[in-house]
Amino acid sequence: MITKEIIEKIEGEASVEFEIKDNLVEFATISFPHFRGIEMILNGKNALDALVITPRVCGICGHAHLMASVRAIEDAYKNAGYEIKNNQKIEKIREFTLIMEIIQNHFKWFYMTLIPELEKLHSTSLVQTPLKGAFAASLAAKAIATFAGQWPHSSYMIPGGITSDPTNIDILQVQTYLQELSLFFENETLGTSLEDFLSFESCKEFRGLNSDFSYIEEKLISLEMHEKGFAYDKFLILGKHSFTSVSKLNKTHAVGIDAKFVNTVEAYSPNQITYAKNAQYKKEYYETGPLSRMMALNFPIIKNMHRRFKDSAYSRVMARIFELAYLLKKASSLATTLTIAESSYNSVVDISKITASGLGVVEAPRGPLLHKIEIEKGIIESYKIITPTQFNIGSSSLKNPTPAQKAMQKLSKEEALFVFRTFDVCSVCTTH
Amino acid sequence: MSTSMKETSFDSLYKAFEERIEQLKKLPKMKEDSSIEQVINDNGFSRREFMIWAGGVTAMLALPSSFTPLMAEAVKVADRLPIIWLHMAECTGCTESLLRSANPSIDSLIFDYISLEYQETLMTAAGWQAEQNLENAMKKYKGRYILMVEGGIPSADTEHYLTIGGHGKTGKASAMEAAEHAAAVFAIGTCSAFGGVQAAAPNPSNAVALSEVTHKTVINVPGCPPSEKNIVGTLLHYLLYGTLPALDVFNRPKWAYRLRIHDLCERRGHFDAGEFVEQFGDAGAKDGYCLYKVGCKGPYTFNNCSKQKFNQGTSWPVQAGFGCIGCSEPDFWDTMGTVNEPIKDRLYNTTFGGLGADATADKIGIGLLTATAVGIAAHAVVSAIKPPKE
Ligand code: SF4
Ligand code: SF4
Numbered sequence: 166m167i168t169k170e171i172i173e174k175i176e177g178e179a180s181v182e183f184e185i186k187d188n189l190v191e192f193a194t195i196s197f198p199h200f201r202g203i204e205m206i207l208n209g210k211n212a213l214d215a216l217v218i219t220p221r222v223c224g225i226c227g228h229a230h231l232m233a234s235v236r237a238i239e240d241a242y243k244n245a246g247y248e249i250k251n252n253q254k255i256e257k258i259r260e261f262t263l264i265m266e267i268i269q270n271h272f273k274w275f276y277m278t279l280i281p282e283l284e285k286l287h288s289t290s291l292v293q294t295p296l297k298g299a300f301a302a303s304l305a306a307k308a309i310a311t312f313a314g315q316w317p318h319s320s321y322m323i324p325g326g327i328t329s330d331p332t333n334i335d336i337l338q339v340q341t342y343l344q345e346l347s348l349f350f351e352n353e354t355l356g357t358s359l360e361d362f363l364s365f366e367s368c369k370e371f372r373g374l375n376s377d378f379s380y381i382e383e384k385l386i387s388l389e390m391h392e393k394g395f396a397y398d399k400f401l402i403l404g405k406h407s408f409t410s411v412s413k414l415n416k417t418h419a420v421g422i423d424a425k426f427v428n429t430v431e432a433y434s435p436n437q438i439t440y441a442k443n444a445q446y447k448k449e450y451y452e453t454g455p456l457s458r459m460m461a462l463n464f465p466i467i468k469n470m471h472r473r474f475k476d477s478a479y480s481r482v483m484a485r486i487f488e489l490a491y492l493l494k495k496a497s498s499l500a501t502t503l504t505i506a507e508s509s510y511n512s513v514v515d516i517s518k519i520t521a522s523g524l525g526v527v528e529a530p531r532g533p534l535l536h537k538i539e540i541e542k543g544i545i546e547s548y549k550i551i552t553p554t555q556f557n558i559g560s561s562s563l564k565n566p567t568p569a570q571k572a573m574q575k576l577s578k579e580e581a582l583f584v585f586r587t588f589d590v591c592s593v594c595t596t597h
Numbered sequence: 598m599s600t601s602m603k604e605t606s607f608d609s610l611y612k613a614f615e616e617r618i619e620q621l622k623k624l625p626k627m628k629e630d631s632s633i634e635q636v637i638n639d640n641g642f643s644r645r646e647f648m649i650w651a652g653g654v655t656a657m658l659a660l661p662s663s664f665t666p667l668m669a670e671a672v673k674v675a676d677r678l679p680i681i682w683l684h685m686a687e688c689t690g691c692t693e694s695l696l697r698s699a700n701p702s703i704d705s706l707i708f709d710y711i712s713l714e715y716q717e718t719l720m721t722a723a724g725w726q727a728e729q730n731l732e733n734a735m736k737k738y739k740g741r742y743i744l745m746v747e748g749g750i751p752s753a754d755t756e757h758y759l760t761i762g763g764h765g766k767t768g769k770a771s772a773m774e775a776a777e778h779a780a781a782v783f784a785i786g787t788c789s790a791f792g793g794v795q796a797a798a799p800n801p802s803n804a805v806a807l808s809e810v811t812h813k814t815v816i817n818v819p820g821c822p823p824s825e826k827n828i829v830g831t832l833l834h835y836l837l838y839g840t841l842p843a844l845d846v847f848n849r850p851k852w853a854y855r856l857r858i859h860d861l862c863e864r865r866g867h868f869d870a871g872e873f874v875e876q877f878g879d880a881g882a883k884d885g886y887c888l889y890k891v892g893c894k895g896p897y898t899f900n901n902c903s904k905q906k907f908n909q910g911t912s913w914p915v916q917a918g919f920g921c922i923g924c925s926e927p928d929f930w931d932t933m934g935t936v937n938e939p940i941k942d943r944l945y946n947t948t949f950g951g952l953g954a955d956a957t958a959d960k961i962g963i964g965l966l967t968a969t970a971v972g973i974a975a976h977a978v979v980s981a982i983k984p985p986k987e
Contacts (some may be wrong), residue, residue, distance in 0.1 A: 200751075200758040201686050202801025206794070211935040217922050218930070221794040221821065224690025296640070307911045314917025315907035317690040317822060321917045323877055323937070328918035330883055438757070510878025593688050 179558075179592040181585060182436060183578055190581045193573045195560040196432075196439035203597045207548035212238055212516050212540045215548065217320045219536065222550065223594045224317045225273075228266040228309065229529035230550075232259060233536040235322040238516075241523030241540050242324060247514050254507040255326045260407055261339075261499045262309045263527065264492050266316070268346075269305035270530035271455070271489040273298045274589050275354070275377075279482065283384050286583050297377075301349055308342040308496075311335050326510030333505060340500050347493050354378050355490070362490050366465040368473070368483070378486060385479045393576055394478030394584035396568035400457035401446055401556065403427070403535070404528030408495050409458040413446060417471065419461060422446065424526045427535060427551060432560040440596040443559025443567055444551050452476060452568045453532025453556045454589065456484035459491070478572070481587045517543035529553055531589050552594040558585070607661060614667050617839045624677040633673050657830055657905070658837075658852050671837050678836060679738040681731070682785075683775055685748030685768045686759045686795050686804055691786035692747060694822035694907075695829075735775060743835065744779035745828075746772055749788040749795050749804035758802040769810050776811035781835055783816045784808065785828055787924055790817035790847075797930035808848065816841060817848045819900075821924035826905040827853045847927060849899065858895035858921045861903040864888065874918075882918055892937040893920030900925040 180198065184191040203222055207215055215234045220227035239249045251259075276298025306316040312329050313319030321328045347359055355362050356376025365371070371382045385391065400414040403424045412419040429442040443450075451457070456476060459467045467487065474480050525536040532553030539546040559567035566574070569588050573581035637647050651668040655661075660668075684692075734742065750769050751758040759768035776782050784790040784807040796804040808815040818831050831850060834842050842850040859865065867873070868887035875881060875890060887893070895903075898921050906913040915921060922936055923929035934940050 198760050199686060200755075200802060201795035201804070203794070205799060205801045206797045206930075209798075211938075213937050214935060217936050218794060218797070221688050221690065224688040224693040224822070227688070227690065303909070307908045310908040310911040312917065314912050314914040314919055317688075317693045319917070319919075320914065320922070320936075321919050323919075326878060328877055328882070329916075330918065438760075440758075508878060510882070512876060512878060 179590055179595075180437060181573075181582070182434075183581070185578065188577060189575050190573050190578060192563050192566070193570055193581060194434045194437070195558055195567075195569065195585075196434045196437040197441040197592050197596045198438050199592065200440040200596050204548050204550060207545050210545050212241070212519070212538065212543055212545050213323070215536075215538065215545065216323065219550070220318045220320060222552075222597045223591065225270055225591060226266060226529045226531070226534070226594065227317045228263055228313070228319060229527050229534050230536070231320060231322055232263050232527045233525040233529075233534050233550075234538075235259075235324060235525065236527060237523040237525030237536040237538040238324045238540075239523070240525060241519055241521040241538055242513060244523060245519045245521035247519070249325055249511070249513055251326060252507045252511070254504065255509065257499050257503055258312050258327055258329075258331070258509075259322055261496060261503075262313050262319070263406075264408065264496045264499070265305045265309045267528075267530045268489060268492050268496065269302040269309075269316075270589075271485055271492075272301035272305065275381075275486065275489075276301075278586060278589070279381065280377075282583055282586050283381065283388075286388060286579055287384055297353060301346060301354075304342050304346045304349070308339050308346075311339050311342075323510070324516075325513040326508070328510070330509050331505055336500065336503055336505065340497075343493070343497050343500055347497065350489070350493060354486075359490050359494055362487075363464070363494065367469045368466070370466075382483070385482060388580075388583075390482070390583075391474040391477050391479035393580060394481065394572045394587060396452045396476050396572045397450060398476045399449070399451045400460050400476075401451035401453050401533065402457050402461050402528065403453075403533035404526050406528055407499075408492060409528060410461045412461050413451060414457070414460050417460070417468070424524060424533070424535060427533075429551060429555065430559075430561075433562045434560045439560060441555060441559065443561055444555035450559070450561075450565070450567050450571075451556060453553050454481075454485075454530070455488040456481045457532065458528065459484040459488055462491075464491075478584045478587045485589070515543070516540075519543055529594075531591060531594075532556055534594075550597055552591070552597065554588075554591050554595040557588045558590060558595070607663075610660075611664065611667065614664070614671070614837050617837065618667070618670050618674055620839075621671075621674040621677045621836070624674075626676050631676075633675065654830060654833055657826060657901075658834055668833070668837070671833065675833075675836055678780075678832075679734065679742040680745060680832075681734055681738075681742050681775060681779070682745045682747065683772060685746060685750050685772060685789060685807075686802060687748030687786070687788045687793070689747070690822040691788075691828070695825050731775075735778060739778045741780050742778075743832070744775050744782045745785050746775075746783070746789045746807050747785045749793045749802075750807060750810055751795075751802040752805045752810070753803040755802045772807060773810050776807070776813050776815075779813065781816070781841065782807070782811065782813050783818055783831055785818050786823055787819040787821040787929075790815075790819040790849075791927040793821065794930060796928075814841060815848060816844065816850060818853075819847075819849060819925040819927075820902075823925070824902065824905050824907055825909075827901070845899070849925070853901050854899045854925065856899065856901065858898045858900055858903050858915070861901075862895055862915060863903065864915060877918070888915060888918065888920035889939055891920055892922075892935065892939060894923035894926075894929070894933050894940070895921040897933065897940070898923045898926055898929075 181193050181195050183193050207218055219230040219234045222230050242249050309316040312331055313321040351358050354377050356374040356379060371379055398416050402409050402412055405411055413422045426447045427444060429444050432439050432441055432443055470480050470483060519540050520542055522539045527534050534553060535551040537549040558569040561567045569585055572584050652662060652665045655665045655668045750772055752769055756767045756769050787793045789807045791806050792804045795802055818827055845851055845854055864885060864887045868889060872886045873890045874886045874888055877891060902913045923933040
């Protein structure tokens with residue numbers, strides 16, 4: 166018999182309605198009941214205003230929105246016949262600040278979401294240390310602010326470059342923040358060095374560590390999360406960056422793709438209001454985010470983990486922490502190879518000369534973020550935003566569930582809610 | 598408070614603060630077994646560092662340095678004031694600003710220590726339990742709690758664009774109810790203070806400011822996001838005074854919002870010398886010239902960013918060469934025009950109908966003695982803006 170369960174509120178901004186059969190989740194629908202209408206607000210404004218408006222979609226990944234906006238506008242310049250070629254310095258600094266935003270997100274998720282949620286599920290009490298998350302995230306934010314002026318809601322990227330002109334002292338400062346952050350991660354989170362961690366070949370090696378990370382890993386295994394929470398085992402990476410490769414993967418098989426084939430469909434949520442649409446690639450659902458990005462790279466440990474545990478909740482969590490290590494290393498190498506000799510900005514024609522459409526795609530902490538802009542003489546004619554959570558946590562029907570809906574099936578309600586959170590829910594982005 | 602103020606009035610203020618602290622001490626602690634000294638100590642701060650921090654906050658609130666020990670005392674009893682923090686339609690950026698406040702800085706420790714009875718982002722409870730927590734906190738601390746609200750509030754026929762909790766209560770209803778029994782009400786961030794980004798034209802959700810849905814006095818702490826310093830400072834100010842701070846026309850505390858960004862801006866010398874960045878990336882940009890011509894709204898914006906900066910003093914938008922966007926002013930999204938262009942038709946002296954945000958009902962005028970427009974070619978325009986007399 167199917168009984169409707171109460172709606173479980175997630176951070177007050179998303180809710181899940183369960184159909185329970187024999188104490189297991191038969192199916193779940195998800196709704197995002199908040200709506201602000203940011204796309205409508207963008208219409209009719211100067212295209213450059215998108216650079217300050219879209220970061221306000223989200224206080225956690227505003228930088229990704231900024232970069233998607235600037236890429237969309239630069240793409241429009243190109244389509245209008247004024248291609249913008251950014252030099253190494255501009256690309257590196259933009260990439261650096263974007264990476265740091267992902268890093269702060271993952272730290273915060275680890276200490277402020279994962280640990281408390283595991284505690285609820287495991288019913289033994291874990292040591293809750295939200296301040297550790299705040300500490301690490303604030304260091305990452307300072308590194309961003311050094312180039313971008315502030316975080317959250319920095320607006321230092323503009324078509325043709327960046328507005329700041331960092332000095333060597335700034336760069337040294339950023340390197341110091343990074344060293345401090347890496348040390349913290351090694352000592353407090355991992356219990357081993359970044360190098361060692363990144364060269365692990367099997368999940369069994371996690372067992373030798375004695376740290377926040379190994380503790381979490383053990384708990385996940387004891388909760389059998391390596392056998393639960395499977396989605397489609399299909400992954401999607403759309404943003405072009407130095408730290409991943411644009412592709413879609415069916416299990417481990419990767420093929421190249423093009424963001425123009427992303428489509429959205431109406432959500433299915435019969436009993437609750439929702440303002441979110443589901444995002445697909447060529448009408449199919451894919452998982453996005455850290456696990457996808459890590460699957461696209463050749464780390465032995467990720468291969469090993471996937472071979473044994475597929476796209477389980479365990480793999481999803483581990484990939485996020487592994488990405489944290491990988492990106493910290495990446496950020497350090499960006500910061501140490503940065504030279505300031507090149508110009509921060511190359512002048513571009515006035516935006517009022519631009520009548521064209523543009524597409525900007527980046528990898529945000531949770532996966533691909535797409536901004537589509539149509540500009541008429543510098544003014545926004547239309548603006549469309551598609552966020553990672555729309556790929557992962559859409560709400561569809563039983564016949565064709567979204568990754569999160571699929572991952573929650575056949576679990577107890579408590580387990581399902583935990584699995585839901587392994588996707589790192591961000592509801593403010595989703596409805597925008 | 599200017600230096601001209603007589604010592605005697607500081608003396609009586611000092612006494613008043615002492616009495617206030619004594620009173621607070623009598624109230625029950627939120628957490629029996631902890632003390633702020635312990636928390637600060639446990640997190641690796643020395644007493645000296647704590648005192649330096651207390652000195653900084655004292656100065657920020659425009660109090661003489663002799664008040665520093667009192668500030669330290671006040672922080673110790675901060676856990677007597679329960680805080681309820683509500684999220685409305687927003688991006689959570691204000692909370693993020695606070696969370697990132699430090700290393701963890703003393704600011705964030707204090708916020709953690711004083712009881713945040715209900716803060717959805719920080720709280721581990723979710724769902725029905727969270728709703729229950731809110732109701733319990735409101736009942737238990739009725740008339741005593743401080744309400745801090747983040748986010749704009751959808752209203753009219755789009756009120757349901759924001760529903761909260763398992764019962765599907767609208768954000769507006771929750772905010773009204775929580776404000777009703779609060780000892781003090783603070784709107785944290787531009788969304789809650791003035792409607793914010795979602796209230797920009799055409800305002801699809803009919804988002805309004807917190808002050809529009811309650812008859813209680815709302816202290817506005819705008820900024821998108823406001824700095825951690827202004828959030829924590831607001832709280833400590835209330836803790837010490839026990840009354841609402843002196844406010845400007847937009848109900849912003851004067852200690853933080855009395856001066857324009859422009860007044861203390863590090864690029865101000867270049868403005869006065871007529872040295873402007875003409876275009877991003879030009880020679881002037883490399884030399885740190887004034888950003889007015891590439892759209893800086895610092896001359897129209899009241900806030901202390903140029904002094905307090907962001908991310909624990911790391912930097913701020915003007916330092917990064919982008920200029921101020923005016924984010925702590927009402928309706929700046931619609932009235933301050935295109936972000937990278939100067940406001941062509943607005944004169945400096947006409948900011949807010951010629952009154953300026955310093956203009957309060959009691960004192961109007963001396964904040965704006967200088968009536969010269971910010972002509973783009975103008976040199977040495979508007980030198981000192983004197984703070985209005987209290
Ligand atoms: S004021 Fe700005 S930072 Fe705060 S919630 Fe609103 S949009 Fe976000
Ligand atoms: S216009 Fe802006 S950059 Fe120039 S001095 Fe004023 S606040 Fe500073």
